[in-house]
Structure formats: C-alpha cells, structure tokens
Amino acid sequence: MALAIFQFPCLSDNYGVLIHDEATGRTASIDAPDAAAVTAALAEKGWTLTEILTTHHHPDHTDGNLALKAATGCTITGPDYEADKIPGIDRKLREGDVYDFAGHPVHVIWTPGHTLGHIAYHLPEDGIAFAGDTMFALGCGRVFEGTLEQMWQSLTKLAALPDETVVYCGHEYTESNLRFALTIDGANPALVARGEEVKKLRAAGKPTVPTTIAAEKATNPYLRADDPAVRATMKMPDAPAAEVFAAIRTAKDNFK
Template sequence: MTPLEIELFSCRSDNFGVLLHDPVTGATASIDAPEERPILDALARRGWTLSHVFTTHHHNDHVEANPALKERFGVTIVGPKREAQRIPGIDRMVDGGDRFDFAGRPVEVILTPGHTLGHVCFHLPEERLLFAADTLFALGCGRVFEGTPAQMWDSLSKLAALPDETTVYFGHEYTLSNARFAKTIDPENAALLARAAEIETLRAGGAFTAPTTIGLEKATNPFLRAGDPAIRRHLGMENAGDAEVFAEIRARKDRF
C-alpha cells in the first residue's frame, strides 16, 4: 500500500497543524482544525482537497476552523463522543476502542482523559502513526484541566504501550520549555541532556521539534518515566506509586 503523506505546519501562536493524505484515493484529513488560513495554505501548497477533520478534543484552538472547513469542503468531522456537544459540525462520534476506516486503513481511537475528559488520540497501526494532540507532547504532556492526575497517568500509559517505533505528532510546539523543565526532574539522564541540546539548536534555527517517537519519549520524557528509580530518588518519592510520582512532576511543571 502506498504510504500516507503528511504535511506539518504552524497555526496560531504555537499550535501544530497536520494534514494526512492518501495519494491513491485523494482522501485528506486535518488533525484538528486550529485555524482556517494555515490549513488552506497547506492544502494549496500540496494540491490536496480536504475530506475529513479528526478532532481530538473540544478546546477552541483545536476546533475553531471546523465550521469554515465544513462549509468550504463539506468535510466529515470525526470527534469524541464524550465531547460531541462541544465539537462544532461533528458528523461521526467515536470513543475509546472504536475503529474506523480512512483511505482503506484502520484508525484506532484511544480514549485519553486528563487534559479534557473526552480527549481521544488517533492511532494508525499499519502506518505506525499516532496523533496525540494535547495528551502527549515531546518531553511533556498536557495540563490536567478536566480530569485527574491519575487519569492522565493512565492515559499516558496507554500511549507508552504502543510500539517504540510509532511516530507521534502532537498539538503544540512547547518542546524547548519542556526540555528545560525535564532536566530539573531527570538531571542525570544522558539521553535527555543530549536531546535537550539538540532541541536548543533546532529551535534557534526555527525548526520544528515534531514529530517524535514513543521510544524516544520513553527514554527522555519525565512524564512517561514516573517509575524510573533515578527520578524517584531525585524527588524523594522512592516508595510512592507511579501515579503519585506523575502527579508531583505535573504539579512542578505547572509552577515551572
């Protein structure tokens, strides 16, 4: 099967826009719809026509362009059942464990409450792709606005269980700040220190830090490493549960 093509671009102040395109059928999905103009520009750049929007959660910076894109293209908007009343233009409601077809490929829906209660991620197992939006970032995770830290830890654990080679696209370019924070939690992690230096160089040159991989995040992202003995020692939480350690890391990031 011909591989899907991906176009990554900036929206708003720090959102990522992502287009997913099948060159055989012409089907093209926007992962969320942060802002209409950058999406239209990306489509024009590639000569693609939008057919779908895959909505991950209800926050305005992820759904703002839904109505305009629906009016312009007649797109099918797929989004979380648990937030359906807050997803403009939603056509198909999905929940954790659901599967649907995009251009002949299965898309698995992973329920990841925490950032919002109904947040979902979209996983294409045959392509080894994950669209994690505001659940998992490079070296970070989303703020816990609606759920609990325990829910967010459970959600991140679901993503960490995916194959290490899974490529991860995420919702925001927060990686430089995340790297600086991560070093305060896991200061002896050589892989993290090397990655942080690389990120400084990338951002200084205006380059994106997306995508990442599950394997890279497991090795360097403190929010996936609550069970790591060195982090536990550093936090003085050797005997705490993983969810407790995660909650402490998240609380520190909120104050960082």
C-alpha cells in the same frame, strides 16, 4: 501505499497536520486550529479536504471546523465523550473504535485528563499516532478537566504503543518542557543529548516534533515516574508511579 503527511505551524504555537491518501484523494486535517492556515496548507500541497479528525474540544483545535466545513463539505469526526462541544461534528468515536481512512485503520484511544473526552488516533499499519494535547515532546498536557490519575493512565496507554511509533502532538512546547525536564532528570544522558538537539532545531527555526514513543520513554519525565533517579529527585522512592507522576505534573504547573 503509505500516507503522505504534512505538518505546518499555525496560531502562536500549534501544529496542524494533514494526512493524504494518493490513491483515493482523501485528505484529513488532524484538528483544525485555524481555517486559514489549513486552507493554505491544502493549497500548498494541492489536496482537497475531505474530513477533520478532532482530538478534543478546545478552541485552538476546533476553531476552523465550521469555516472549513462550509468551504469544502468535509466530514467532522471526534470524540463522542464531548461531542456537544465540537463544532459541526458528524461522526462520534469512542475507545476501541476503528475508523477507516482510505483503507488505513485508525484506532481510537480514549486519553482523558487534559479534557474528559480527549482521544488520540493510532494508525498501526502506518506507524503513526496523533496525540493531540495528551503527550508532547518531553511533556504532557495540563490537566484541566480530568484527574491526574486519568492523565497517568492515558499516558500509559500511549507509552504502550510500539517504540517506533511516530507521534504528532498539538504544540511546539519542547524547549519549555526541556527546561523543566532537566530539573527532574538532569543526570539522564539521553535527556541531555536530546536537549542539545532540541536547542539546535529551535535555533534553526525547525520543529522538534514529531517524536517517537521510544524517545519519550527514554527522556520524558512524565513517562519515567518508575525510574529510581526521577523518584529520588521527587523524594518519593517507594510511592506508586501514578503518585510520582502527579507530583511531577503539579511541579510543572508551578514551574517558571
């Protein structure tokens, strides 16, 4: 049976996500940005929290951990690489581990860059992935703890997932990402068309995520470092893709 998935906004621009298995009643929160928002979402759906799957240690992804654990007794799972920074962690996961969620295999992908220990969760049988703050719609996370090379390798791992994979990410940053993407890849018709759809969705107060691997490969400038048009914009026609990516990410850091 397919998992039920419920995405909801919280904090200023975060998304929370609940996944629920009807047969067993198991319910996981992907990260816990805010305990009150997660609790309200659980009440709306009539689900009982059994676990939290943490992508990385930043407070806007873990601030709800302890309150939710105290209220529900849920188990907290997260990356072994930064376990000492994750409140209430019970189970530690590493690259290549497979976590069983009610009979649904959850594959762990180590995606350092935004933080050194960041992990993503891929459920291949369900065709979904939870990328945290590594990949965004039309963007990628700022590199705080790792290196630009690490972030490029992490994005490459995610881009290698099946095209139809539905990707949930941690924030609603798409309009800002779009403005920047158009300066890098503005002649890309797929990006222009997607931009119009993004504007319509946000004008209607609707989310622009989840996205798909196929959509990101076609329009996300960080994944298009090998594209001749992107290379031309960056004036790096012969540079390795990792270096083109690094230049794009650095340009975004300074983009107003």
